Amino acid sequence: MTRTPQSSSPRKRGPSDSIEDLLAGAFETADRREARAAWVRQTCRAWADAQTEMDHFLTSIVNQVSEEEFERLFEEQQAKVDAIRQPLKDVEERGLWPRELYLGGI
Numbered sequence: 001m002t003r004t005p006q007s008s009s010p011r012k013r014g015p016s017d018s019i020e021d022l023l024a025g026a027f028e029t030a031d032r033r034e035a036r037a038a039w040v041r042q043t044c045r046a047w048a049d050a051q052t053e054m055d056h057f058l059t060s061i062v063n064q065v066s067e068e069e070f071e072r073l074f075e076e077q078q079a080k081v082d083a084i085r086q087p088l089k090d091v092e093e094r095g096l097w098p099r100e101l102y103l104g105g106i
Contacts, residue, residue, distance in 0.1 A: 032102075039097075039098065058070070058073065058074060058077065
């Protein structure tokens with residue numbers, strides 16, 4: 001019994017396929033870069049907003065609570081601001097982007 005070639009075998013790739021692959025990769029890279037830039041802008045806005053909210057809150061209570069209570073509230077508010085800032089630090093210090101901003105995750 002002889003075997004016949006199956007139609008599902010991969011086709012031979014030519015130079016135009018390589019060009020198409022390069023173009024697709026360039027668009028992926030551009031899309032990823034654009035998505036990362038948008039994420040940085042959005043996260044920086046959220047960080048600035050959180051810092052402003054913290055400042056307004058602490059300013060409004062500074063003369064109404066004890067020094068110990070103020071310190072506790074300051075630490076609580078600062079933890080919220082730091083939680084927003086941490087992903088930016090991860091990118092800056094370790095090059096670690098949020099999962100959705102890697103290739104294939106956009």
